[in-house]
Amino acid sequence: MSIGILTSGGDCPGLNAVIRGAVMKGDKIYEQEFAGIRDGWRGLIVDDVFSLPRRRVRGLSKEGGTILGTSRTHPYNGIDGVGGPDAIRAVMERHGMEGIIAIGGEGTLSGAARLAADGLPIVGVPKTIDNDLSGTDYTFGFDTAVSIATESIDRLRTTTEAHHRCMVVEVMGRHVGWIALHAGLASGAHAILIPEVSVTLEQITEWVLLTQARGRAPVVVVSEGFQLKNDKGELEDIAAERGLDAAGRPRLGGIGEALAPLIERSTGIETRAATLGHLQRGGVPTAYDRVLATRFGHAAIDAVMQRKWGQMVALSGIDIVTVPMAEATKELKTVPRKQWDEAAVLFG
């Protein structure tokens, strides 16, 4: 009998540290064997599974990416008509798996919760660079993303000052603004634009001009999911700023590249855009993320041994706890308005 482990969805620094933590504790304390499942749910559907002994996870705590590979395959939609709890159960039985540790974000954990409700022995480990999961104070990956974004903004600032420009830096965050908020606070940004809060171009312009008036080069940090609205809360039409693809749809370039020319026009300050993109999810995890991920790995194998199916591990204060996956994925954890207001004290 063995425990299967899979990683699913976008990759995230710390995945390997979770895998290592679970396997090492499982091997040493529970004398448990492990099976690596390739590319998330795909491996459980098409039966792509391999043995995962302790020596395969050595040295992994500092490695980015995931040795298991990942994909966006959905456990119910499956592949070519194959999928769902029965198909997965069949593969599990073939390999003698008595439990699954599923490491993933909101989508993965929703799927896992549903599979658990359908009777499959699954525990979850939350993973989200965006920090958008309720039910846990933080997850691994977020600290690394914020660190890389902060370091990048520190770098961009020197060139921005030298040329007396304004710089718009687009960071990750399709639905929530946590990375922008933290990286913006850490780097001393002069404006932070997030999906949760409506800000008009007039307001941005005011902050940028105020910054310039104090003799500094303005830095605007924007989440990829921010939408520019007018003072009635209506979406501004900025498609033209982004170019059109063959089919006439706005394409290439995100909100950062769209905002830069608008700010340049409204302020008269030469404005450049930088999009950090995939850089934020790559590379060596921070010490914070390695510790959290290792503790999650330990807690996940404990949860398996205690048959806590349908639960996921979570951080609460300085403790690791377990919470029901179904609840933890019910709603996105957005930035509270109060916290953005607090940050806005530093704008301009």
Place this chain on the structure above:
Amino acid sequence: MSIGILTSGGDCPGLNAVIRGAVMKGDKIYEQEFAGIRDGWRGLIVDDVFSLPRRRVRGLSKEGGTILGTSRTHPYNGIDGVGGPDAIRAVMERHGMEGIIAIGGEGTLSGAARLAADGLPIVGVPKTIDNDLSGTDYTFGFDTAVSIATESIDRLRTTTEAHHRCMVVEVMGRHVGWIALHAGLASGAHAILIPEVSVTLEQITEWVLLTQARGRAPVVVVSEGFQLKNDKGELEDIAAERGLDAAGRPRLGGIGEALAPLIERSTGIETRAATLGHLQRGGVPTAYDRVLATRFGHAAIDAVMQRKWGQMVALSGIDIVTVPMAEATKELKTVPRKQWDEAAVLFG
């Protein structure tokens, strides 16, 4: 009228971000003026105070050290017979200070609590690289220290492997083992030795040999405050390993340098020691510490405006709260045995 700010005790990455956060919010929201107090309580005793307008704190969130300077002067012991609440009150009145923000560790905050009990208008901001303060989940500085220690151990590992050696890395932590615990977990150490837990040389030897038997080069992380004891819990006499000074006292070199030859002798593996020392408290704070320190700065000026004398700001989960300084400094926050046991799963 103005608010005085001081930093006291050992310096710590994030001090400048606290100062900046307090001054910027105070200036913008409360239209408050600030006075910088030089070198901790010393400046309040000998009247070494200067104006701290907003432009003096610009760009500070990423600067290590403290623009105010620091010292270990005690507010009651004072300097040359001058000190205590009356002397401090006199200086405060001379400069029209209506409140003090004291940023410091256990010693500083104990002094501040006593001064507040004696009627002085003081709020505290906790600062400790060692993470040894009760009353707050974490403080700034700790994450930076752990990051630097982790990065250093990552580096030492490659040379250790190349030479098939054992490496003993001494990190900070005179009374508590938090830095060793986190840096050891993050870097995959094969043993973590902390002041809170007795470990014999026999046990260390076993872990080191076990690691070597698996084909790896053992890395032992040790807090500077760890003491080697025998299996009866008696202190081992390792003074001879450290050399003697002119007066015959053990000197130079910490526990790491003392342990290395003991391990070499008991295992037969060539063993080197590295002491990270001041490196751990220097340089650019991590993004995590910058955010926490900025939030602490905001909360500190809020606490001043609300006349919360005798309170200090603190992190609870993801929220910033205030707690009584007297309580927060009553006992050291040590590593719980359970948490070390959890880490010990990975040893050997």
Place this chain on the structure above:
Amino acid sequence: MSIGILTSGGDCPGLNAVIRGAVMKGDKIYEQEFAGIRDGWRGLIVDDVFSLPRRRVRGLSKEGGTILGTSRTHPYNGIDGVGGPDAIRAVMERHGMEGIIAIGGEGTLSGAARLAADGLPIVGVPKTIDNDLSGTDYTFGFDTAVSIATESIDRLRTTTEAHHRCMVVEVMGRHVGWIALHAGLASGAHAILIPEVSVTLEQITEWVLLTQARGRAPVVVVSEGFQLKNDKGELEDIAAERGLDAAGRPRLGGIGEALAPLIERSTGIETRAATLGHLQRGGVPTAYDRVLATRFGHAAIDAVMQRKWGQMVALSGIDIVTVPMAEATKELKTVPRKQWDEAAVLFG
């Protein structure tokens, strides 16, 4: 009498270290005073000049950007009809400047050479992130850019592997491929595309598929100035890949974003693009660049004191020498075909 210093053109890590080196040696050895000229030739034309005593340059060796500011103003074209040697001479005389240290790239040094030929007392310091200047083995800025690009590619690789994708990374280099060549070699890229060498889409496709066949995720590094050509050496029409602006011109996104969908189509491998852009010229210079820039600063003030007008400082092997600016700027230093062939050994 004083020496004027200016920085002109795109900024570059190390500019401040040159300024500091020149001012500190000038102050200490030659008891010389200095004037800072704001924003390159602009400051010499509109008379924007300030005193630059030693204490203004302290701590600058590790600061990115330039405390003098920079612009792309041309000394002969000038501003609003004002410019050229006479206008500049007038400003110099007004401030008692007996010499100018001009720090800049090919354009700046060409202008400086012409001004020197017209009788102005100017020495040059070569600055180019792209490493495209003949007459010097290397200049400062290049090593920092290569380091940042390499670190970024290291990071991108982990996410690329996790998703079994192909990644196209666009680095700086409008006319020459040095950054791509060095960062590609350092990071183990599977293809390096530079302006100097024609490579067809067929060839790129072959390398990418070969890499995938060996079980790895392909990483393609491309200079921003690379142009895709067919096997007859004719430019491929890839405008459509880049989207069109309001006026129907290809816009937004560089060669990296244009290549990614072409590679995806020809290989069937999901392909993403990352553009490093301004990140490469920002932040703290590497130790290598700080040392070289400091030595250039020393050599520049020596050259001024020796009245070597029209000369620029340069690196030759491990020595700092001076060479005529007019010659050094005659032709771009491109990547020799032999050196690219050598790197190509590692492709695929």
Place this chain on the structure above:
Amino acid sequence: MSIGILTSGGDCPGLNAVIRGAVMKGDKIYEQEFAGIRDGWRGLIVDDVFSLPRRRVRGLSKEGGTILGTSRTHPYNGIDGVGGPDAIRAVMERHGMEGIIAIGGEGTLSGAARLAADGLPIVGVPKTIDNDLSGTDYTFGFDTAVSIATESIDRLRTTTEAHHRCMVVEVMGRHVGWIALHAGLASGAHAILIPEVSVTLEQITEWVLLTQARGRAPVVVVSEGFQLKNDKGELEDIAAERGLDAAGRPRLGGIGEALAPLIERSTGIETRAATLGHLQRGGVPTAYDRVLATRFGHAAIDAVMQRKWGQMVALSGIDIVTVPMAEATKELKTVPRKQWDEAAVLFG
């Protein structure tokens, strides 16, 4: 038939990149096979050799340490009476090795030169963190060591300033001062002490006091091989500062720890010491070192194919060349007095 590769002496960032470069070019261009020799000359004497196919070297360019392991075994002294050219030739014949690439420092290359003179088919690759090898402008490892030392001094400076202390930083360099010179220049040290130049305590005291007088916290960088002498050039007796071991010999702590109390006494400024030690040879190589090491690897296999026995690869300006090992190891490359004088312009 195959080519053997070994790494010998202290490890050095970039060793793995050389191995990878040689194996990849050898495999692809020359269809050559490779044998890895374990732990330097030891592996050639006790026959510890393994096959080294291309896939074993993948991803190695950024890995510190050496996958071959290293030791200080001397090829002629050997192990337990076994060694010398005949023993080595026997092992080579047993494995069908037609050539050896020996990567090492002065000692290794001297041995290799002697073996080559005795008729063995060996080419060398120079490796020295200290940059003390004649016959090559630079070697890999040095840039990484200087980078780590510079970053460390940057960090130490902030804590030094906060406490108004003096800091003595000991860096590597037993016989030559290159690391101290470059790291000191890069980090703006106030004094640089190297083995090649006599400096008295009086002179150091003057620099330290001068720095303090300008309101700064003095940073003194010292090579481990620096010796304090009086103004007659006689060695100062500072043994007492270092403590004595059981046998009464000075022990523990290097020149940095010995200097700190002397400076504290002579200047009255609280002075701390930091010893960087093994940190400097660990971890991920810089991009500069990866590129140089890769090019050396390519050139080494070329040299083997051209039967250039007794030669080593070297950097000359921006070109890779070959030079006779016997000549390259004849004398240490020390820091020229002129270059130290140039740096001393910035002291105090």
